[in-house]
Amino acid sequence: MDYFYAKPKDIRNRIAAQEITGPTAGMCAGYAQANLVILPKKYAYDFLLFTQRNPRSCPLLEVGDMGDPFLKTMAPGCDITKEIPKYRIYKNGELQGEYSEISSFWREDLVSFLIGCSFSFEAEMLETGIPVRHIEEKCNVPMYKTNIPCQSAGVFRGNMVVSMRPIPYQQVSKAVMVTGAMPRVHGAPVHIGAPEQIGISDLDRPDFGDMVTIRPGEVPVFWPCGVTPQNVIMESKPDFCITHAPGHMLITDVRNIELKYGSD
Amino acid sequence: MDYFYAKPKDIRNRIAAQEITGPTAGMCAGYAQANLVILPKKYAYDFLLFTQRNPRSCPLLEVGDMGDPFLKTMAPGCDITKEIPKYRIYKNGELQGEYSEISSFWREDLVSFLIGCSFSFEAEMLETGIPVRHIEEKCNVPMYKTNIPCQSAGVFRGNMVVSMRPIPYQQVSKAVMVTGAMPRVHGAPVHIGAPEQIGISDLDRPDFGDMVTIRPGEVPVFWPCGVTPQNVIMESKPDFCITHAPGHMLITDVRNIELKYGSD
Structure with a gap:
C-alpha cells in the first residue's frame, strides 16, 4: 500500500526508470488505470469496432493517432512505450516475450488503444469497506x-x-x-x-x-476484464500486437470521478 | 401523441410504407431513438474514432457491417434504407436533397452508424412532470x-x-x-x-x-445533439454521406432501460 496515495506522474516516472516493475493494483487511489493494446493501422478499424461492440470488457478511454506514441487525453505527454511496468508482444497470436519497455519496437503504422481497468474502482471498494x-x-x-x-x-x-x-x-x-x-x-x-x-x-x-x-x-x-483483447489476439492472430502484461497497467492522470461525470 | 404507446416495429412499418413522414418525437415511449450516419468505408475509421472522442454528442449505439443495410442489434432485421421517415444525402459537404427512402443509393462500400437521440429521454421527462x-x-x-x-x-x-x-x-x-x-x-x-x-x-x-x-x-x-455529425460532414466534406433528416429518427426495438443497465 506504499503507493496508495501517490500521484500518477511520480509512479509513471519510477516505472520508466524501471524502479517499479510489478502489478499496479493499490497504487494512486482515485485515478483510473488502463489496459493497453497496440496494433498496426490495418487492424485498427476492426479493433475499434470490437471495442464498440463489447463495451463491458473493452470500455475505450483513448485512441492514439497513428505513429504517435504520446498520449493526449488520459495522461498528456505520457510515452506509451515506457510508462507501463511490463509489456507483451504477440506475433500471429503467439506470445513472443515480455519487455520492460517497447520503444525499439515502435513503428509509424502503430495505433494505441487504452481500455479501462477494474483496478480503478478498488479504492472506492476499500473506502466503502469492501x-x-x-x-x-x-x-x-x-x-x-x-x-x-x-x-x-x-x-x-x-x-x-x-x-x-x-x-x-x-x-x-x-x-x-x-x-x-x-x-x-x-x-x-x-x-x-x-x-x-x-x-x-x-x-x-x-x-x-x-x-x-x-x-x-x-x-x-x-x-x-481488459485482458479480454489479449485472449482475442491469441485467437484472431493479427501478425503483430503489443499489450501490457496482465495486471501491469497504465496509471492515468484522470480521476475516476472525471470519467463518471465527464470533464468540463 | 397518437403514437406515444405504439410499438417500434409498427411505426417503422408505417414509415416504410410512407404513411408516417414527419418527425418522430413523442412516438413509442420508452424506446430509444437513433440518429443515422452512412459513410463509405474509406471514412469509417476516422468517423468511428470521431464518435469515440465525442461521446456526449455522438454516443454510438450500433455500427453495421460494410455493405449490409440490415441492422442486427438495435432493431434486428430493420432495413436502414427504408425505415426512417426522411433522409438527407450530402456530397462533398453539400446537401443534395431529401429522400423518403434511399435503397437505390445503397452501395457495397457503405457503413451505417447509429447514434443515440435525445428524443429517447423525453418520455421519462414527461413521466416526471417536466x-x-x-x-x-x-x-x-x-x-x-x-x-x-x-x-x-x-x-x-x-x-x-x-x-x-x-x-x-x-x-x-x-x-x-x-x-x-x-x-x-x-x-x-x-x-x-x-x-x-x-x-x-x-x-x-x-x-x-x-x-x-x-x-x-x-x-x-x-x-x-446527434445532428452534430451533419454539421461535421458539412465542414469536413467527405465525397458521399447519407444521414437522417434532423428530427426524423430511427425508432429502435431497444428500450432506454436496456441501454441504461445493459442487456443480459
Whole structure:
C-alpha cells in the first residue's frame, strides 16, 4: 500500500526508470488505470469496432493517432512505450516475450488503444469497506478465460476474460452498486458465484495473475476484464500486437470521478 | 401523441410504407431513438474514432457491417434504407436533397452508424412532470449550431449541435438528473441558459427543426445533439454521406432501460 496515495506522474516516472516493475493494483487511489493494446493501422478499424461492440470488457478511454506514441487525453505527454511496468508482444497470436519497455519496437503504422481497468474502482471498494483480497495479499488479481462470447468485429473474435474478487456475501449488493456506477472501468460484475456457469473449471488455477484466498462466507465475484483483447489476439492472430502484461497497467492522470461525470 | 404507446416495429412499418413522414418525437415511449450516419468505408475509421472522442454528442449505439443495410442489434432485421421517415444525402459537404427512402443509393462500400437521440429521454421527462414543448406544440425540436468544438479525428472536425427544450426554473435540476442518468442518448445538458455563451445569437432562428415557445419562468436548456455529425460532414466534406433528416429518427426495438443497465 506504499503507493496508495501517490500521484500518477511520480509512479509513471519510477516505472520508466524501471524502479517499479510489478502489478499496479493499490497504487494512486482515485485515478483510473488502463489496459493497453497496440496494433498496426490495418487492424485498427476492426479493433475499434470490437471495442464498440463489447463495451463491458473493452470500455475505450483513448485512441492514439497513428505513429504517435504520446498520449493526449488520459495522461498528456505520457510515452506509451515506457510508462507501463511490463509489456507483451504477440506475433500471429503467439506470445513472443515480455519487455520492460517497447520503444525499439515502435513503428509509424502503430495505433494505441487504452481500455479501462477494474483496478480503478478498488479504492472506492476499500473506502466503502469492501475487501480487495489481492491488495491485502500483495499479489496480482486472478483472471480467467470464460465461455462468454464477445461480439465479433472483422477479424477479431473470442471469449471474455474476467477478473475475480472474493466478496463477503453480505457485501455483494454493495459491490455491485459501487462498481456498477463506474461503467468506464468495467462497471458491474458480469457473474456472481458458480464459476462453472461461465466456463471456469478451477478457481485455483487462474489463466492470468495470481490465485487469492477465498474465505468462508465469501463468494467469488467476476468482473469483465481488459485482458479480454489479449485472449482475442491469441485467437484472431493479427501478425503483430503489443499489450501490457496482465495486471501491469497504465496509471492515468484522470480521476475516476472525471470519467463518471465527464470533464468540463 | 397518437403514437406515444405504439410499438417500434409498427411505426417503422408505417414509415416504410410512407404513411408516417414527419418527425418522430413523442412516438413509442420508452424506446430509444437513433440518429443515422452512412459513410463509405474509406471514412469509417476516422468517423468511428470521431464518435469515440465525442461521446456526449455522438454516443454510438450500433455500427453495421460494410455493405449490409440490415441492422442486427438495435432493431434486428430493420432495413436502414427504408425505415426512417426522411433522409438527407450530402456530397462533398453539400446537401443534395431529401429522400423518403434511399435503397437505390445503397452501395457495397457503405457503413451505417447509429447514434443515440435525445428524443429517447423525453418520455421519462414527461413521466416526471417536466414539459416537452415541441411535443406539446406538435413540431420538431429546435436545434442550433454552437461554438463548442468537437475533438477532431482524421478528416472529421467541427462544432457541436445542440437541441433546446425550455424548462421551468424550478425543474432544471430534475431535468439534469433525469437525462444525466441516460448517457447513451446524450445524457445531461451541455448548457443551461445564456445561449450567447455557446454561440447561439437568435433562439428564434434554429439551424435545424422548429422554434418553440419559451414561456415566462422558463430557461432554455441545451443538450448535445446527434445532428452534430451533419454539421461535421458539412465542414469536413467527405465525397458521399447519407444521414437522417434532423428530427426524423430511427425508432429502435431497444428500450432506454436496456441501454441504461445493459442487456443480459
